[in-house]
Amino acid sequence: MKRFSTPAPKTAEARSLPDKRRTTAIEWVCVIAVFALTFALRWPFLAESYWIDELHTAWCVADGWGDVAPRAKMGNQQPLYFWALWIWQQIPWPEPFASYPVEVLARLTSLWCVSLSAALITWGSLRYHGSLLAATIAGLFFAFDRNAAFFGTELRPYAAVILGSTAAILFAARIWTSASRTRARYWVGLHASVLFAILMHVTSLVTLAPLVIALSVSDLVHAHGNPIEFKRRTIRHVLWLAGWMIVGVLIANHQREIWNHRDAWEAFGRPRSLFALWSIWPWIGWTLIPFAFYLLGSATLPFRTGSKSQSDDVSPATAPPAFRVRPASFAALTLSALMISVISGFFLAKFLGVPIWHRRYLIAGLPLGCISLGAWIAALSLRRHYEILAASIAFTSLFTVFFAQGSIYWTPEWSQPGPNRPWLPRVTSYWVHRGEDWRKALRLIAAETTPKDKENTLQTEHHVWIDGYLIEQPPIVGEVKNVDLANYLTFPAKGPYSLGSEANLHALGSQTPAEGWKNAVLSKSTNNAHSRHWFLTRSLSSTQREELQGWLPDAQQQGRLGNLYLFSTINGRD
Numbered sequence: 001m002k003r004f005s006t007p008a009p010k011t012a013e014a015r016s017l018p019d020k021r022r023t024t025a026i027e028w029v030c031v032i033a034v035f036a037l038t039f040a041l042r043w044p045f046l047a048e049s050y051w052i053d054e055l056h057t058a059w060c061v062a063d064g065w066g067d068v069a070p071r072a073k074m075g076n077q078q079p080l081y082f083w084a085l086w087i088w089q090q091i092p093w094p095e096p097f098a099s100y101p102v103e104v105l106a107r108l109t110s111l112w113c114v115s116l117s118a119a120l121i122t123w124g125s126l127r128y129h130g131s132l133l134a135a136t137i138a139g140l141f142f143a144f145d146r147n148a149a150f151f152g153t154e155l156r157p158y159a160a161v162i163l164g165s166t167a168a169i170l171f172a173a174r175i176w177t178s179a180s181r182t183r184a185r186y187w188v189g190l191h192a193s194v195l196f197a198i199l200m201h202v203t204s205l206v207t208l209a210p211l212v213i214a215l216s217v218s219d220l221v222h223a224h225g226n227p228i229e230f231k232r233r234t235i236r237h238v239l240w241l242a243g244w245m246i247v248g249v250l251i252a253n254h255q256r257e258i259w260n261h262r263d264a265w266e267a268f269g270r271p272r273s274l275f276a277l278w279s280i281w282p283w284i285g286w287t288l289i290p291f292a293f294y295l296l297g298s299a300t301l302p303f304r305t306g307s308k309s310q311s312d313d314v315s316p317a318t319a320p321p322a323f324r325v326r327p328a329s330f331a332a333l334t335l336s337a338l339m340i341s342v343i344s345g346f347f348l349a350k351f352l353g354v355p356i357w358h359r360r361y362l363i364a365g366l367p368l369g370c371i372s373l374g375a376w377i378a379a380l381s382l383r384r385h386y387e388i389l390a391a392s393i394a395f396t397s398l399f400t401v402f403f404a405q406g407s408i409y410w411t412p413e414w415s416q417p418g419p420n421r422p423w424l425p426r427v428t429s430y431w432v433h434r435g436e437d438w439r440k441a442l443r444l445i446a447a448e449t450t451p452k453d454k455e456n457t458l459q460t461e462h463h464v465w466i467d468g469y470l471i472e473q474p475p476i477v478g479e480v481k482n483v484d485l486a487n488y489l490t491f492p493a494k495g496p497y498s499l500g501s502e503a504n505l506h507a508l509g510s511q512t513p514a515e516g517w518k519n520a521v522l523s524k525s526t527n528n529a530h531s532r533h534w535f536l537t538r539s540l541s542s543t544q545r546e547e548l549q550g551w552l553p554d555a556q557q558q559g560r561l562g563n564l565y566l567f568s569t570i571n572g573r574d
Contacts (some may be wrong), residue, residue: 003101023123027132031248034139035119038152042111044434045153046104049439052468052492054155059491061086062498074488076258080199081157085109102496103155110159114152117159118142119165125171128177129327129378133387137394138374144170144398146405147359147366149432150447157200158363164197165364169206169334169371175215176330189238190215195247197364202251203356206348207341207364214333218241225378269355271346280342280359283403287335287368290376293393294328301383331375343453373397380514407431442497444558444566445534449503460532462503463524465488467513467537476509478516492536502567503534513537513546521552521569534558535567 023031050058060071060082068086069079088109092098097105122139127130134300142148151158171190178186194212197204216237223230226389271277299457339363349357377390400407408429449462467473468489473480480486489507493499508516514537520532535555540548558566 003077023126024118027123027126030132030136030219031119031123031126031139033176034122034136034143035115037140038143038148039111039115040117042114042149042153042432046107046147047101048101048103048153048432048434049437050155050496051434051436051438052470055438055492055497056494057082057085057155058102059495061089062495069541071235071488071491072166073257077157078199078202078254081201082277083159085155106155107153107515110152110154112275113159113163114148117163117367118148119127120163120166120170121367121374124166124173125371125374125378128170128173129375129381131327131374131381133377134327134378137377137390139369139399141373141401142367142370142393144407145361145366145370145401146407146431151360151363153432155362158360160200160233161197161364161457163364163543164193164200164472165204165208166196166367168193168211169367172211172215172333173330173371176218176333177326187236187240191243198251199248201361202255203361204364205275205346207337207362207368210340210344210370211334211337214337229454232415269361270349271357276357277342277346279336281365282377282404283351283402284406285397285399286373289397289400290373290393293389294376294379297380297383297389301380301385301389303382305384306382326380327375331372334368334372334375334558338365338372341365374465435562436564438564439562441536441559441564441566442493442499445493445503445536446499448568449499450530460530462532463520464493464499464534464536465506465508465517465520467510467517467535467539468492469510469537469539473507475511477511477519478509478518480507480509508537510539512544514540514544515551517567518548518551521555531569533569535565537565537567538563540565 017360056071060068060077065083065086072079093100093105116457118139121142122135125135125138129135148162151162168190171186171193175190190212194204194208196443197208218229219233219236223233223331236402299477302460318438341367345356349356377393380386380389383389399408409428428498444574445462445464449464464491465479470489472485473489474482474485480489486505486507490505493503494507499505506520508520514535517533517535524531524533535548545557545565552569552571555567556570560566
């Protein structure tokens, strides 16, 4: 006969971890719903034309494996993301996927990254603070975030950075809230996630380094009363530091050439004023509103019947499940890491000549903001009227974030404001906006450059001049003579939007490209009477457009395609 025995009592460590229980069906439904919503909101934007930065990515992976790394380096990028994308491009997709536009299948990589990030934010938050409502709100904030929408549908490494950052934050939560913070697998997961994000884009270090440092210091502080344990943890962190120094040397060696081009980033990589610290992230919706509600709720609302407060004298074994991980302390940790990263990025860009002040370079902070908001809400889960309080925080914060990001804006009911013309909220006409239809522009050129009569020996010679408004363009007027540089600057007309061999591609310098095109047309047309010149630019002002048509009376504007302008001379100059 089977003998039954009384189970041994669980240790405090075992009882202190909310992730020891299984995730319920309703919780999985919420996680999957957040994933599906994030995916569905971004799916309609996958088929849009690539913009200039994405065209660089597409060009990097358009040919052989050996071309990937050199082309990525020319665009000041690290190769790992592009290698992974090249492998993705080699997959023989079956129907109906094979019939999708080329942009859709490529951008799916970014869409999967942000959708998985949203699910991880929801699931991880739930596992670490125990409030399904707060975890779902955190995931929904990420799903509706406009930055997460743009980078989640962009063929660039920043969606992968978001995924790596999300994983790192969840490992950080596991270390911060667990009694078993010394377990090696959590620290390995943390450092591996940070390394992944850095290899996607090195600027992730600015955001994630403060988080790792804070956790390491906290780990040592917790062992302060035990000399043996303190020594053991110190050795472990010294070894981690040594490993990161080796990684830093390897990355620095690869980044040396990119670092030498840093002056070209000055135009957009430096903050203009202290106000940039405020505008970089929606601080009111992410932090101020939930923190204010947290203070108000903690001061005024009593605990629910039978619940205990989250005081330091409550042991993990007796504390209520929702408070075993102390969500308020983790919210403060993530918020502090986010603020330190922003201040560090500002200081580096403003005073030390490191031009990284752009949201794309600090995008690893996006999950920090969403997770901290959910943690502030979870910290109130044992208070009375919690559901009403959480809904109030979510609605107020989400409306504020929408307004800060331009998803909604105020406009008068009529064309001009007046005494009886109320201001009403409006939803933006576009959520993801790139504004550069390179696909249509290059198709227009391709339709004209394709020979219509191959037996005609007087075929028009087509010259396509490209002003991509890139930081790599030399500050000259006219044609770029350096062959390698010109090959790089003409990448928009290669890759998926290639014009083929019938068109002659030329790159223009950044100084007055319209005047440079005029001079080039006059020079080359003298040598060949049967030539047609095209001018594709994304940097022309209205004044320059008027001047251009004054310089070249036979120049005609073929179309405006968002922020792109297409001009051409009359076919043939007999």
